Amino acid sequence: MGYFDVPEIEYTRYSNRQLAAVPLAVLAVALLVLSGSFLVYGTPVQLGMDFAGGAELTIQTTSSEEEINDAFSVEPDSIQSIQAPGVENQYTVQFAGIDDEDAIQELTGQAEANLAQDGDAAIVQQESTASPGFAAQTQQTALLGLAVAFLGMSVIAFLLFRTFVPSIAIVVSAFSDIVIPLAFMSIADIPLSLGTVAALLMLIGYSVDSDILLNNHILRREGDFYESSHRAMRTGITMTVTSMMAMLVMGISAYLFGVELMASIGIILFVGLAADLMNTYMLNMSMLRWYKFHGVRS
Numbered sequence: 001m002g003y004f005d006v007p008e009i010e011y012t013r014y015s016n017r018q019l020a021a022v023p024l025a026v027l028a029v030a031l032l033v034l035s036g037s038f039l040v041y042g043t044p045v046q047l048g049m050d051f052a053g054g055a056e057l058t059i060q061t062t063s064s065e066e067e068i069n070d071a072f073s074v075e076p077d078s079i080q081s082i083q084a085p086g087v088e089n090q091y092t093v094q095f096a097g098i099d100d101e102d103a104i105q106e107l108t109g110q111a112e113a114n115l116a117q118d119g120d121a122a123i124v125q126q127e128s129t130a131s132p133g134f135a136a137q138t139q140q141t142a143l144l145g146l147a148v149a150f151l152g153m154s155v156i157a158f159l160l161f162r163t164f165v166p167s168i169a170i171v172v173s174a175f176s177d178i179v180i181p182l183a184f185m186s187i188a189d190i191p192l193s194l195g196t197v198a199a200l201l202m203l204i205g206y207s208v209d210s211d212i213l214l215n216n217h218i219l220r221r222e223g224d225f226y227e228s229s230h231r232a233m234r235t236g237i238t239m240t241v242t243s244m245m246a247m248l249v250m251g252i253s254a255y256l257f258g259v260e261l262m263a264s265i266g267i268i269l270f271v272g273l274a275a276d277l278m279n280t281y282m283l284n285m286s287m288l289r290w291y292k293f294h295g296v297r298s
Helices: 016-041 065-070 101-114 132-161 164-188 194-220 225-256 260-295
Strands: 054-060 078-081 090-096 123-130
Touching: 016 164, 016 260, 054 101, 065 078, 065 090, 078 260, 132 164, 132 194, 164 194, 164 260, 194 225, 194 260, 225 260
Parallel strands: none
Antiparallel strands: 054 090, 054 123, 078 090
């Protein structure tokens, strides 16, 4: 069995400003990306069918995904191969923002006309739609869930430590852990859906776990600052890196099998956990060290 050894970082070589500079710079870039996307497209992150409404066709065809993409006058937002026992050559094709019945019938006709291969015509097995009104309501519910989860996490942090700096360090780190993956989603054209919102909710839990572990070791356990920090890092980094590898394997496996949603969740969690490592052991660490040596007055 392999052994993961967490090295002891010489934090004394770096000032608090140096430690905080990198995560704050990455956070600033992420906020700029989201702001630019909002100004150009009207939303910080591309909205999937769950939140924008639209049409979905289930098609049986021997054509490739590239040929399916080229078969329509409107570019599909998502093409996913259906992986299930006894199911072959079936795809779900999503068109966000389309809910007009005539437009859907036109897309169905295009699929049947343009995706014939070797004499086998494409068969549109199912048509489904989500109205913009229902999608907007779903979007509000999901965003409310994120806001409530973040607020609840903030309240728990303040109740646990009852001191401003350690508590705000947890909140700032968790905020950055959410913003950075959102910016990555904007750059990588990963749409915001119910599945990716679930990934963001999981990141809030991961972030709180690693930050509270660090704060608790430094503020409530015996030993000097650096000894306590390394003790927390041995546990926290091992857990986070293990989770990152699991999410990476899940994302790659899902991508190879054509399960787009699971692949998106895997890569979002991988990026978010990498951001959590940086924010916990650089940004949070710098704020705790300032509090421990300069902010506390005996």
